[in-house]
Amino acid sequence: MDKYDAETIEAKWQPVWEAERAFHVDNPPPGTPPNPRxxxxxxxxxxxxxxxxxxxxxxxxxxxxxxxxxxxxxxxxxxxxxxxxxxxxxxxxxxxxxxxxxxxxxxxxxxxxxxxxxxxxxxxxxxxxxxxxxxxxxxxxxxxxxxxxxxLAYRKASPVKWCPNDQTVLANEQVKDGRCERCGAVVESRNLEQWFFKTxxxxxxxxxxxxxxxxxxxxxxxxxxxxRSEGADVLFRVEELDIDLPVFTTRPDTLYGATFFVVAPEHPIVERLAQGSPHEEEIREYVRRTAARTVEERVEAKERTGVFTGRFATNPVNEARLPIWIADYVLSDYGTGAIMAVPAHDERDFEFAQRFDLPVKTVVVPQGAEVEPGAAFVGHSDDEVLVDSAQFSGLSSPEAKRAIVEWLESRGRARPATSYRIRDWGFSRQRYWGCPIPIVYCDDDGVVPVPDEDLPVLLPDIEDYLPKGKPPLASNEEWMRVPCPRCGREARREADxxxxxxxxxxxxxxxxxxxxxxxxxxxxxxxxxxxxxxxxxxxxxxxxxxxxxxxxxxxxxxxxxxxxxxxxxxxxxxGWVKYAGAKMSKSRGNVIAPDEVVARYGADPVRLYMLFVGPADQDIEWSEEGIEGMLRFVRRLWRLVNETAAASPRTGEPGELTRKAHATIAKVTDDIGRRESFNTAIAAVMELVNELAADTSAPDARFAAETAVSLIQPYAPHVAEELWQRLGRERLWAEPWPVADPAWLERATFELVIQVNGRVRDRVQVSSDASEEELVARAKESPKVRAHLDGKEIRQAIVVPRKLVNLVVG
RNA sequence: GCCGAAGUGGCGGAACCGGUAGACGCGCCGGACUCAAAAUCCGGUGGCCUUCGGGUCGUGUGGGUUCGAGUCCCACCUUCGGCACCA
Missing domain, CATH: 3.40.50.620 (HUPs)
Structure with a gap:
């Protein structure tokens, strides 16, 4: 018998599949109804x-x-x-x-x-x-x-994340911990005209x-x-400037605890707040300083920073005058870019209040707790109640949220609101190797889309594609100059x-x-x-x-x-494929190259190993011993099937191997189709092969061999196709998936487990159609069980049909 | 901090609806073949005790429900992943 040789059979079958268009599928002709299959x-x-x-x-x-x-x-x-x-x-x-x-x-x-x-x-x-x-x-x-x-696609100027190394704008999704996901450089902030999708x-x-x-x-x-966060938008009045400033809050129940008001440095209102304020210079200086700091620096800084504007906002619930501050811990692009600060019930507000010596007012306490004015209590649960909150005192926190918003709403000062962390998707890139944006800028017509019939806007094959701050395409004058699709006069292309x-x-x-x-x-x-x-x-x-x-x-x-x-x-x-306990990466030097292992072990053993080593949704570990084991299995399958093809008759009396084969069909079909448990399906085929190994000349050994080969085909298509042919069959790839015969899944006898007080004491073979009474009788007969009954009274007998009997004695 | 997943032999893992814990594989131990080794084949392999019949403990920890819990409930510990100055 020849030996399993991966390269030979792979080279033999791949051209066959290609020639027979095994994996090709045609599109349905027009008018074809939906196909549930x-x-x-x-x-x-x-x-x-x-x-x-x-x-x-x-x-x-x-x-x-x-x-x-x-x-x-x-x-x-x-x-x-x-x-x-x-x-x-x-x-x-x-x-x-x-x-x-x-x-x-x-x-x-x-x-x-x-x-x-x-x-x-x-x-x-x-x-x-x-x-x-x-x-x-x-x-x-x-x-x-x-x-x-x-x-759903629009342009706006906005502060964007900029990677100084890749020289491009990044999406939020490409920033990890304030650094560029690709190269690790610290991300900066820039204000640019950008394209967005309205996600x-x-x-x-x-x-x-x-x-x-x-x-x-x-x-x-x-x-x-x-x-997603649910809460309310609440309007605060700035009397002096005759404007309303909205804030988004998830805690309207703490409105009575607001002691100051904070606006993000990038908020458009900052300019008006500054103008004419006695603190004008400090404000401008602060805005300038924060703009220079990277996102990461701002987050990393332990110390809260901010500046008082000299302005006041009026709290709509109690007309309290709250000093307006500007601070960079408030984000310009979340909510409304401004917050009401409740230091008693928000850790960040509390830190800020400590730093700048602002008052702290507790308005929500655990049921029955004593009020400690000024103590920061940031924990929050639904059974807390309001204190010091006018007519809302005594209400539970969830009740108060509703009641306060309703009351303010009736006075036109609030409305329920939902806020999302997700931002619109900024997709402009100041890079060369991407799809050109089919837009033209015309002095007269503004932003003009390229007409459909002029698509595609081809990406020119330029020599100098290195990123340098402005998009590489912008330097290509010939490409940039284009007649305006509307007026025909010279216009310029979008270079991002x-x-x-x-x-x-x-x-x-x-x-x-x-x-x-x-x-x-x-x-x-x-x-x-x-x-x-x-x-x-x-x-x-x-x-x-x-x-x-x-x-x-x-x-x-x-x-x-x-x-x-x-x-x-x-x-x-x-999950990930790990090696030596760590994610494979070039920097760790623990990379295993797929082409090398496929060349060394063959495609089928590697494919089998990837799926056998563990559940597919977990990280898996590459192991030299493991893949050796898989190669061993393939060789064993090869030998046993070849032996069977020579020794076992084409048709023979079905027996235990036939039963095992049908059980394996049922198991593998369920594992792949319903459970998506790809590793246990392989284990099931291994069990079948182990039983086949006991007697490859059994009358039904050929059926067991055919079944094993057929079931392993999705994992190891080359060796399966070859062995199928050696079993005298043709084209396993086109062979219908085997179906288990229910008659063979039934057994005449089964192993009855006998427990005494929940502990296994004996196992006996029992006829499958035995009644519950007969099962209990058999259980009591067992000498091993008798030893544990020890003359005690049997108070109860639990019977699980086809499984076990549990005798409860006391 | 919030959200999610997971803790089972020496190792990867299995046990699907509450019913025999450890399938299958790796590793290890013993045997066969061999001058020898490798490869291959056969057998064994959770801990402890054992008169070799078996007994007993055992699925992160502590409780609970149940005739019976790896599986369900409560509390906690640990690891991994996601989000995070998001109001």
Missing amino acids: KRYVLEQLPYPSGSLHMGHMLVYTLGDVRAHFYRRSGHEVLRPMGFDSFGLPAENAAIRSGTHPRETTERNIVAIRRFMERVGWAIDWDRELSTHDPAYYRWTQWLFLRLYEAG TAYADELLHFESLRWSERVVAMQRNWIG TMDTFVDSSWYFLRYCDPHNDRAPFAREIVDYWGPVDFYQGGVDHATVHMIYARFFQKALNDLGLVGFREPFAHFHGN
């Missing part, structure tokens, strides 16, 4: 900024198992692949290597695709796309224009996860990110490019209809395939990419371009 299996597409890492091995193998399983289970499976080829990672990689991003990107795409074919992933390559391809980004631009027309328009709907099968942790991450996350916000729709050159996609086809039934990827994209994609889906639905509102019906987030 369609399955859209998708994994997050890779950045071609380098080569694939072990995490990709895991993600795409998970998708692969589903694709094979559902296809063979009689479903119509769409399983495409593409490349997220625009954006910072690719550009930074290009800058490091000194070659043009197009060149490195396209070279990487070729290499990655070759590797993907080498691993044997069941992908419909006819649908391949790259987001930097004009045939793709033409439609990214087209969709941007639709959002622009709908008012906040859907803030509330984005919090609805009821229809989604997503893991709790991912839902929680998005919830945190969107950050789009954030990569715009490209990946709709790629899953393009896969449905990837060659359409009249529209981004035909709605009918997208509605046929969509939404994605299984979305697989790292949880690190749970907040950024997946919120943007949901935003796009809702917006496109409102525009009538697609027929559904949620892009990903089921999301399964996988």
